[in-house]
Amino acid sequence: MVVLAAVFVCAACGLVYELSLVTLGSYLLGNTVTQTSLVLAVTMFAMGVGAVAAKPLLGHPLRAFVGVELALAVVGGFSVPALYAAFAWLSLYTPAMVVASFAIGLLVGAEIPLLMALLQHLRRQDAAHAVADINAVDYVGALVGGLAFPFLLLPLLGLLEGALATAALNVAAAAVVALALGRRARTRTPVLVAVSACVVTALALGLMAWRASAFEATAQQALYRDPIVHSERSAYQSIVVTRGWFQGAEFDDVRLYLDGDLQFSSVDEYRYHEMLVHPAMAGPHARVLVLGGGDGLALREVLGYDDVEEVTLVDLDPAVVDLARSYEPIRDLNDDAWADPRVTYEAADAFSWARDAVDDGQEYDVVVVDYPDPDSPALAKLYSREHYATLRSLLAPDARMVVQSGSPFFAPDAFWCVRRTLADAGFATTPYHADVPSFGDWGWVLARPDDAGAPTLDLAAGAPRTRYASPAVLDASAVFPPDMADRSGDVSTLLDPAILRYSEHAWVGY
Template sequence: MSVSAEPAVEPAGPVKPRGRVARTAVLVAVFICAACGLVYELALVALGSYLIGDTVGQASIVLSLMVFAMGVGALAAKPLQRWAAPAFAGIELLLALLGGISVLGLYAAFAWLSLYMPALIATALVLGVLIGAEIPLLMVLLQRIRRQDAGSAVADLFAADYVGGLVGGLAFPFLLLPLFGQVQGALLVGVVNAAAGIGLVLTVFRRELSKRATLLLTGATVLVGGVLVGAYAFADDFEVTARQALYADPVVHSERTPYQDVVLTESVSLNGNSDTRLYLNGDLQFSSMDEYRYHEALVHPAMAGPRERVLVLGGGDGLALREVLRYPDVREATLVDLDPAVLELARTDPRVSTLNKDAFADPRVRAIAADAFSWLRDNRERYDVVLVDMPDADSTATAKLYSTEFYGLVRHAMSENARVVVQAGSPFFAPKAFWCIESTMRSAGLNTVPYQIAMPSFGEWGFHLANATPTQPPPT
């Protein structure tokens, strides 16, 4: 009698989903998670730039902390590889929740708790750890579908990851911010992040989940989704309340444009006088109580001489334009401002249009929404007076407007015997910046004369008046 040997029974291992569909699903999840992760990073940088103003510093802090934390997260994911599917789902739900509410939470920390920097550091580290844990777990899941050599698997994974980063990086400034804003944009990305992570695990890898794990993940998904959707529904009210906490006076108008945050406040003093204030990215642009001091000092010294054609760079509120139009011999006044929303506000909001005396309705005025630096490059016209009324050079975006190249373009736009005046900040609070502007103007071939005024809302404020004729003494 022969005894047939029983075939050896291999120990049970994780179920291996087969097919191109499963593999494609994993790579799509990698793509979506990478896009969401980069959006979280950019959202923190953008919020910090808006609230703090130091774009380079905020970007350096956020990106360096998150890259470091991603390395920590990759190491921390090693013990979780045995339970790769449920671990990945849990990490994605937590990342979606924290990433989605990150902007909202940091905004609150800045507005009410004065704990923005500690909160930013903690948020960047936690999000970085969670993002860093994704790739090792996704690598394990990818190999469970079809085992391949490490080089090919890494190539596939990182290709999807990098393309996702590209899409996320482009979607944030050109889609999410304009359409949804910072708070709602982050919440929406959180929903997408959660859907991608939990969708992959509950479809492709559902057999690796116990009933208890499935129930826990389902409940956690409902909870995270409810928090994100609920926060999205109340985001507008939150932003209004948080924004008001940043300003002493009632906010009567606010909007986020592709270029900046525009806020208008209004208060009434005990004697009945109204004080309207315009803020761009949190920086005060004018107070109706004393703006006339600033704009008269900016405009009238430069108007002593030929003034038929006047160019105003910046000054989208129209207040400098108001002073220019007081001169009946001004034949043409061209104003170039970056943000069309500010120009529209100055035209249509009665609080601002009353202050500028409907300057934009004057037939002598030509208003252009454009970057002044780029516009000057293409300009071929010459002007008798150039008024440079730009925001302070406290960010990389505005630094070019105080460069030798910019003043060289201004000089090229000046006619013979023309004058230019530049607002140069406070010689008292920022003397280095004030004299640096003067030195830069001189390096562009302009002959300068500094002067200053006192304003209650700004304190000491300075200007540089200049001409471009080498043989002509500086204007006085």
């Protein structure tokens, strides 16, 4: 029973380590598909290598198992802080992740042959029956580890401390097996050595857990230019606010980052949000739908129109909205927009919410689409033909929709893919762009149903005062120089997210 219990613990821990590496990669780099594929492929290959490498150790399975477990506790437990450090200070994340995945897979692969040998030493039995017992327990352990990671370890301990807690289970497995089976040895020395090694490893893990918060804060700060003044991890993403004070200047720079991607800088965010919102408000605008933009800055621009009757804002992460409502520097930027009684907030995935809204017969005069850049499959679906077709069904007669579309200079293929996809979904479009210093040259696509013709870039009569957007600026924004001219390519769909491919090849060299 001791050996089978060890099999259970080892399987659960091994899967947690793999999931930890996948999750860390998605936090830091955002591309879940690539990270998952790399981690699983390298780990599975290394497990095969580890199984073969364990053959010379089968003559002393107890000693070898304890050594492998302690090595796995160190490698697996310290893999998350080590990779975070590699990303923050060395810019070597992917090579380090491959090495960590291989090392974890190598050690996990050695566990089963050693446990099999231990089981045979304890009770001689048919090899097929022994393999069946071990595999059954192994798969159940993997199930428990896979479920414990998202529902227990991650929410209660976080990624870093969760990996360390998992490593403690490896140490415990090594200690229990050593104590339970070591009595068969001729001397107590091997048991004492094994238990002492377990104690030392446990102390090292405990020390790292004690310093985990300080380490994470130091490593996180290394990723940002300005001091971090707020940091949290919501159920969906990392939320970081930095604030830089400029000596001798009359302003400071408040910046919001989601999963490391800049969302706005207080120095120039008005340029982005004025250009996003005001061209779409040139027609009817009694009922407005804002998709994304939980920071409330697009909301601020919409609410500047006194004749707006109601605004519905859909954003997946309530933590961002709570921050924009309560954190004074951001609340000051959005003019306390969330306190306006005309605003209704829906905490939902915009893709699913829009489909339900169509079924409910909802219609809007203006739709402002302010999604993050499509650098993951979860975001790419929000730039698909299917989603745009759904949004088209939400538009009232003479309605307008605007879509933030990225940079036509740094990511031209992705930018023009948005326009092509909107056209394929039944929209007449007008692309435009402007200089937002924090982002560079940035672009949007204004759209309305194709039977109404391409929308013009205008400001509404009685539009609120703007600091950047003006009739002359809007006229100029529709002009694209030759190096940013429209180009051919694919339409992005749910099953073929072309925009994700285009985004992955953008920003090269920048």
